[in-house]
Amino acid sequence: MIRLTWVQPEDLVGHELRQAAEDGRDVRDIAERWHAAGGHDAPPRAGASEPGALRLRPLAEDLLDELAAIPSPLDSDEPSDLPAIIAACPNWPVPTAPREGERVSQVDPARVLGAWQGRAAGCVLGKPVEKIPRAGIREIAEATGNWPITGWFTAKGLPVDIAERWPWNRRSAVNSLAENIDGVPEDDDLNYPLLALSVLERHGRGFTTDDVAKLWLDELPAGRTFTAERVAYRNLLAGVEVPETATYRNPFREWIGALIRTDVYGWVNPGDPATAAEYAWRDARLTHTANGIYGAMFAAAMCASSLVASSAAEVVEAGLSVVPPRSRLYQAVRQAAEDAAQESDFERVVDRLHERHGTLHWVHTINNAALVAATLIHGRGDFTATIAGAVAGGWDTDSAGATAGSVAGALNGGVPVRWRMRDTLASSLTGFDGVGLGDLARRTQEMMRA
Template sequence: MYTGWSTPLGLVQEELNQREYEGHPVPDSIKEKVAAIDEKDAMNIVLIDPIFDELEALPKSADFNYVQPNDLEEIRRERPDGPRKLGDVNNDEILDRLHGAWTGRACGCALGKPVEGVGMRGAKGMDGRQTIRTYLENRGHWPLDFYFSGAEAEDEIKLPCELSQRENIAFMEPDDDIHYTLIALHVLEKHGADFTWKDVANAWNNCLPYNAICTAETQAILNYNLAVPRTSLMGRVKADWVTPDFTSTHRNPYREWIGAQIRADGWGYACAGHPELAADFAWRDAHWTHRANGIYGEMMFAAIMASAFLVHDPVELTKIGLSEIPKNCRLSEAVNAALEKAEQTDDFHTYMDWVQEHYGDLSPVHTVNNALVVVGAMLYGQMDFHKSICVSVEGAWDTDCNGATCGSIVGAASGAKGLNSTLVAPLNDTIRPKVFGFEEIKMSELAERTLQVQKGITAR
């Protein structure tokens, strides 16, 4: 037992919620035991660690009717019919669309970055959406149409991330939503289409500062490193017992949160026109850090992303994404319900009222509720680059993640030449991440490098 993203007490408190979400009712006796732990014992491993074992041993309820496998072949057996492969993207368009996708990801991430905190937790007694709207209205900027201002107003709400505010923005600053897309490119350049989950884990160790890794990813990389001696990576000893089951579940209550979903894009870029293959790559990336819907979120959006290079209808794209995940899982249920709801109202915020009513009890960084924000932004933004990204951030919760995912999709659909948006120019086509080997790079260069990877994959 160890800490990671939170204290042992923080981890076990989240595990209570996670076990029930997975269909394992937690008895009051365990809840009361956790509630009785004083904050001064938050790091008391001897006291807290046995509770995890109790939670792990809980039986699944007979009333839990979802079918949510973690193995790729089992996932495929449970998925509905789908196109699997759409075809190759026109050679005259692919580079421009890749540039559009990278640009869209950066624009959406930068737009949502300053309000990520208030989008999740709200401020001044308001929820996230209310806070974002109030902040913009008080500065004369509602509806959202450009990067957030850091200007002061009577609400006394101060936003962080000054480098992503309209007064200062000149490039995409470091953010995990960008980092993992770069990691995907790095892995594919180094290992090609036959990469494994351990290649991804080793890339994190080699390229990402530990402090740039969050929640489920923090727990998974700690689990991996605790189980894999450094000397084994040098070839001195053999240590191959570590499994994705262990890295994704051991003291990892965040295993169905958004962390895998935000890693989908790079695989989708590399598999443009090939949604099944994109979902396969996403599964390899996701299943060592996440379980069930945490995996499916990345698979669904990787398939959507791969398809957006050829398909531009938001409903069709969403259904292609759904065709790569189990038909009877929580994420499929929620997305299908969202598609039905969207047919009944023409207003995004009325739609979001419904999303909050039905999925607002989930963590603000959960896979399912944030997926519905992105799907809603695609639908109500009508795949327009500028409008869709702005709407996705207005939806609150994990604003930079949702803005980035939505931006990737509409950017690929539009292509860089079609990006008639004021969000593009301020970034100067430049990303300055905290990823070793990518300290400062142009998005146009990333598109060129991604194209070379994509050519190698589709030629197989």
Template sequence: MTPVGNAPGLADRVLGGWLGRIAGNMLGKPVEEGDLWTRERIDRYLRRADALPLTDYLPEPAADHDGPPLRPEWRQCVRGRVHGSCRDDDIDYAILGLDLLETHGFGFSTEQVGDLWLLRLPYLQTFTAERAAYRNLANGLKPPLTATYDNPFQEWIGALIRADIHGWTSPGLPRRAAGLARRDAVLSHTGNGVYGAMWAAALVSAAFTAPTVRHAVDEALAVIPASSRLARTVRRVTSLHGTRLSWEDTLGTVARETAGLGWIHTVPNAAVLTAGLLYGDGDFTRTIALTVRGGLDTDSNGATAGSVAGVMTGAAAIPPQWTEPLRDTVRSAVFGFDGVRISELAERTLRLVGADVP
């Protein structure tokens, strides 16, 4: 794969990654409760609102809504009510990753990732493995013990959602992106949790130069152990897609095969994400819509799918119903970044492209 350097159009694609991540996150936020908002319940909600096919943010719940409760933030995330992005950890970590690279460069250490968390990120805005690692850091533990001590969430999706910045700053260099993501991920994760971060970073990186979504997925698979459960599950989705099985049947098959892992585990979420990308086939709206309709950790999966699709299409090609309501503004819990412009984040990201990794 050929690195793209500062090729024409790179700025538009980096901005596309940021916009896509934020829009996909916002789309999935109201139904982010995978044990309640199953794929069937999400589609029932959309059918009742006459919102299938899904081509915009989720509609408001009907007055007689009798399904599971939406997330408390839903009023800031449904169509007609989006006025800038609402705060979410999926975006906070992308911002924190940018601050990490600006502060310490590509030679950052895992210890420096932890130091930045303590400095910039409020404890109560961390969850699962990140909260366990944060607590361990505050108690004086050092990596890799921060990931393993009293942490039952080591293979959950948290490290994967932190990985996009390493793909955006290593366009067309998936192995480099994966190496950076691994150094970040081992602060809080092990095993498939770390592989998920490496895979996601490589997937975003590959999206800059891959001729098709399938090529990007294959490039990303090459950076993680082929025998890992994550790699086997992603290959399973690509195989089922290759047989022309329907999106619904593919997800049903893989859901049965990953049953018991839980709705925040990296492996089943990577399956939903892979299916959304492959069946979305490069179309931004279809990609994030299918990914969110796939259920589980809907806002995290929507964010990563939107990032990949946004990089592939570029910002200018993302339909305006997704980007205009964002008003080029991000809400963030990361100290010093609340209210920052999306365009500024993209410009700062672009300035890091081409820097050497020690």
């Protein structure tokens, strides 16, 4: 039996039950029926086969549809359509309409390059320890003399017992450890910003969600998609229309996928978090709803601010201005920012994050967005401390590292030499394999003029 993760109905029910617990739906009866039939709350290990999985598929399909029909009591506090989101944000920023060339003139080009460099560095730092829990990341770092984290992870000098207890991410260890980094390796956290740049270059500032979907089908290999993106890809091929692509049998609609796609929408709108958030919404609604969309808007607004702001605190506030205050994401980020501002020991800040959000999946939007905000506030502009905090937090290490690095790199107008890689980015996207970050920064600035 071939296991295609993230889309097989019998694998999705457990995730949808978990999503229901988060958004306040009472689904105990459905859970009991699923478990009584032999269904599990989590799919088997990737690549494994499970006898009887096909037997469960018809029931899984029925239960997914039943679950989708149950409304959440949080719907009014966590809307997904843009006018309702704006109405729910009392501090929604005023969009700006700059004169010809004004976007470019107000931005130091070094900050645009720093944003790309920072995103790449934070992503690559987190790649080899993705899926390793927080305790394992610290044990690896301590055993190799890299705690607090101040450089790339390495296998050199790592005791065998620790290496066996906490194995590297097998797809990433070959190109993201200190001893084998050669340019910037491919990653979905870097492919999606390339796609965002492409949609702007091809369709301009009036691009639509349909334009994003068509670009994916033309350029993004299905095997390079995960969680909500893979479900939406499947839905597109099945003829499902936007925005139902985000909701049809998609239990990952509040996970981190949309948050990692929207930095470019902020960079082309420096100092204009409202417009950046609107662009992010157009992209995110293809795959996500509610807090999944808010995460994308939050990241884009932060990136818009990061090119002109003077502090990380200012950037986080800009991000929060486009998130409904009654939403779970807003409350998580606000609390994380307050903790980080008041607590001198970042490990205690992360302890509190795990206490509050430890039941969420490690690639959920809410916990990772809170961690990003916390490390930005606590890092106070220090690039190394900022990406180290995002990765040491132990959830989606490469994604959190990339977003935190993007903001910190922009604020600093570059990244320290130790975090610069050979200026070539690997990618399976047409026309991008081998592209330099300097060229991407130049093209980003060109889109500011559009």
